[in-house]
Amino acid sequence: MAQLNVNPTRMELTRLKKSLAVALRGHKLLKDKRDELMRQFLDIVREAKVLRENTEKKLKAANQSFAIAGSVLQREVIDSALLLPKQEVTLEVGERNIMSVDIPVFKTTTRATAEGDMFSYGYAYTGGDLDDAISALSDVSADMLKLAELEKAAGMLAGEIERTRRRVNALEYVMIPDYQDTIKYITMKLDESERSNITRLMKIKDMMVAERIEASK
């Protein structure tokens, strides 16, 4: 029985009852928040898991193409071929609000000199392997973007869920029981002083009656 260190007065009792009502309401709301966060989080994680596996598979394939290109071409040739990219990617970041956690939403805009032309080199000195490798990477870039979004969301939500869970537990197992115990304690204390007051009055009345009887004799 843990109770707060307060004076057992009627005013304190009213105050505590109000606090208890607030705590109960907050507990219910936070519990709902936690459940909804958890649902969203699990959806995101499941999606991220599948996407992560696919992306890594595709990246591996792209890397293999690069290795092949590297074995055919000299390193300097590849370096100079990739030296000046033809397209430039900029990132726009939006926001999505999941239970008051602001999750970033990524969107890229590609500025290319010509539509569908991402090869920053002439075809004279490089082989088809390099083209394959780069188009494979280009295919996977959209997935990587989505993956970044999902993994970021998962990380942020995980932190928020942990905090919310702590709050729910603190309310459920510490604050609310404390309030209830203290309210009980004050109520009992007030009842007790009420009873002792009554006994005292009865005793005094008895004494007064006895005095009257004594006087009237």
Added chain:
Amino acid sequence: MYKIGVIGDYDSICGFSALGLNIYPVEGIDEAKDSLTRLAEGGYGIIYVTEQYLSQMQEEQDLYREKQLPAIIAIPSVRENLGMGRAALKRYVEQAVGSDIIFNEE
């Protein structure tokens, strides 16, 4: 308007420059850490880091995890796939749920 950066050894990341991402080839973990900090503070929205460097940068990763930006994402390098992306997701699940309920199935 944000940029996308890629940090890693040159062989693993050179292809991304053709896509228009900004690549930062590094050698050695200290250089990688410097680059990550510079990029994170310098208007980058997403930073892809190859796994063999990211695996040694737990502190830096945790620092930016709860912030909205940047997103620091693991990518496999040419040589090996350490499965760090999976491990990160697994850690999130453990943190949120208390135990791993997604990845222990297989």
